[in-house]
Structure formats: structure tokens, C-alpha cells
Amino acid sequence: MxxxxxxxxxxxxxxxxxxxxxxxxxxxxxxxxxxLPSFNSVVLEFMEVTRQEFFSAKDFEAVICKDQGLVARLLKVANCGLYGRSRTIGSIPEAIVLIGLDNLKRIVYAVSSQGLMTRQxxxxxxxxxxxxxxxxxxxxxxxxxxxxxxxxxxxxxxxxxxxxxxxxxxxxxxxxxxxxxxxxxxxxxxxxxxxxxxxxxxxxxxxxxxxxxxxxxxxxxxxxxxxxxxxxxxxxxxxxxxxxxxxxxxxxxxxxxxxxxxxxxxxxxxxxxxxxxxxxxxxxxxxxxxxxxxxxxxxxxxx
Ligand SMILES: [Fe+2]
Ligand SMILES: [Fe+2]
Missing domain, CATH: 1.10.3210.10 (Hypothetical protein af1432)
Incomplete structure (x- = not known):
């Protein structure tokens, strides 16, 4: 096709x-x-961190935790059943261990771009x-x-x-x-x-x-x-x-x-x-x- x-x-x-x-x-x-609205400043900072060659889970956590609203939305998605976890994920470090950094990064970008990019x-x-x-x-x-x-x-x-x-x-x-x-x-x-x-x-x-x-x-x-x-x-x-x-x-x-x-x-x-x-x-x-x-x-x- x-x-x-x-x-x-x-x-x-x-x-x-x-x-x-x-x-x-x-x-x-x-x-x-x-x-046009921008991404919020925490996500722009997050983009900057992920571009670095040595980017750790701790760096991820330090930036994301500056925006507790974003943390709450991340945890909601991490717990939605998509990732097959049997117990509740209560924090970003736990989420990194249980669903992986790559999945969590993907959720950050999906969640943070939703408002800007969801439109008819x-x-x-x-x-x-x-x-x-x-x-x-x-x-x-x-x-x-x-x-x-x-x-x-x-x-x-x-x-x-x-x-x-x-x-x-x-x-x-x-x-x-x-x-x-x-x-x-x-x-x-x-x-x-x-x-x-x-x-x-x-x-x-x-x-x-x-x-x-x-x-x-x-x-x-x-x-x-x-x-x-x-x-x-x-x-x-x-x-x-x-x-x-x-x-x-x-x-x-x-x-x-x-x-x-x-x-x-x-x-x-x-x-x-x-x-x-x-x-x-x-x-x-x-x-x-x-x-x-x-x-x-x-x-x-x-x-
Ligand atoms: Fe395109
Ligand atoms: Fe294009």
C-alpha cells in the first residue's frame, strides 16, 4: 500500500x-x-539531558521530578496495564526498574506532546x-x-x-x-x-x-x-x-x-x-x- x-x-x-x-x-x-504553545520547560530540559552521551536513570529522575504533574501522568500510564505489571508502580525509580528507561522516555514524550499535537x-x-x-x-x-x-x-x-x-x-x-x-x-x-x-x-x-x-x-x-x-x-x-x-x-x-x-x-x-x-x-x-x-x-x- x-x-x-x-x-x-x-x-x-x-x-x-x-x-x-x-x-x-x-x-x-x-x-x-x-x-503556538511550547513544550513545558521541564520537557525541554529533559530533551537536553537525553541528548547527552552518558544519560542515566538518575538524570532522568532529577529532571522529571521537577514537574509533579508530569510525574503523576507518567505513573498513571506506567500503571495502566500496558506493561503487564502485577504490582503498582509508585515512583519514577520503580518505574525505571519495572518498565525500563526506554519505555518511560517514550511515555514522557507521548504525554508531553499530547496537548500540542492532539488536534483535528x-x-x-x-x-x-x-x-x-x-x-x-x-x-x-x-x-x-x-x-x-x-x-x-x-x-x-x-x-x-x-x-x-x-x-x-x-x-x-x-x-x-x-x-x-x-x-x-x-x-x-x-x-x-x-x-x-x-x-x-x-x-x-x-x-x-x-x-x-x-x-x-x-x-x-x-x-x-x-x-x-x-x-x-x-x-x-x-x-x-x-x-x-x-x-x-x-x-x-x-x-x-x-x-x-x-x-x-x-x-x-x-x-x-x-x-x-x-x-x-x-x-x-x-x-x-x-x-x-x-x-x-x-x-x-x-x-
Ligand atoms: Fe510526516
Ligand atoms: Fe513532512
Missing amino acids: TTLQETNATPTPATGDGSPEWRSVRLEVLDQVED MTHYGYHEDQGFWMHAMAVGQAAKILADACPDSGVHGEEIFISGLLHDIGKLVLDGFLGQRPHKQVSCEMERSAVGLDHCELAGHILKQWNIPASITAPIAFHHDFAAGGEYLKSAAVLSLARGVCSEWGVGYQSPLDLSWEVPHDKFAAEMVQIGLTADRWPGVVWNIQQSLAGLEDLFANT
């Missing part, structure tokens, strides 16, 4: 001609960026109000698995997870500028024609405002054109591949989640060469991504 929600192929003429009307729409869009958009074709959120989490998880599978690429797994989580964030603002008529397949060219910039560029403006570092924002700028990624070519290739695989399964665009479709590697040959992923390893890596995404709907149902 091929879903085309993120295609670059729609041949729409670019009208970014610098005319006064066009420039004023672009300015209006950039103005809206300031109104008119355009782009996401499924109801949770589709965009699910797509973001899935691309983040897939990107981390790809980076971890290709250590020689030098792409940092935690950083590329965050890039994946935030890769389409520009759409949250652009959706309000693309007209009232619902449109399921919005290409970057269509965005540029309508408002003078696409969601890749707009993400850069949003994330700069949140002080997110370039190593996370740069691959986002090229996730629909990784070959132009320059010094971030490899991380852009990982992100492009992750969103391509998730789009093959329609993650975020339909419900229930169906990961049974075969994902042909030849569609992604250019990205795979860049990150050193050979065809013989493809089935194993895809299987790991499937395992990781399989619990997403349950996680969301309990968040």
Missing part, C-alpha cells in the same frame, strides 16, 4: 514571487508561530484528532531504530527521535492558512504556493523559538529532500526513511493501525546507501520498527 499524504510530487506552480500580498501572508504565518486538522489527511500525534511519535521511534541500527552513520538516536517527533510541527500553523476546503494530500510545493514557505522551513522558525539545537532542527528542514541536507545529509536521510516507512503503513492516517503491509526497500535505496543500511538487513530493521509501533495505539488510549 502506498499512501501519498506526504508526497513531494504534486506539480503545483510556485508563486513565491515576492509580491506584497504574498509577503504579507508569509509574515502572518510567522506571526502565528509566536502563538482541516488539511493533510490525518486520522481524527490523534492522527498527527501518532504520526509524530511513530516517525520518532522509527528514526531512532534506524539510527541505532546504523551506528557508522554517526546519527544520534535520541536526537533523531526528537527530530522525528517534531518533524511536521510546521503543519500545526500552516493548517490555518490553507483555506477552508479540506485537502488530504498537501505537498511542500502547495504550501509554498499558498503562503510562501513550507512546513519544513516553518518548523525551523518554531524550534528556534524553543531554543532547540541545530542538530535536531537541521534534519527536519530537509526531511522531504534529504539529498540537500549538506552536513546533515545522514540524519536527514534517516528522517526521510523513517517518515517514508511510516507513510507506507499509513501511520496516523488511518485507524486501526495496520503494520502488516510489506515495505519494499528499493523505494528507499538512496537513503539506505547514505546511512549504510544494506538490503539483507532491511527485513530485520523493519521488524524492529513494527514491534516498536505495535503498542502505540494502546499507549495513546491510556495517555
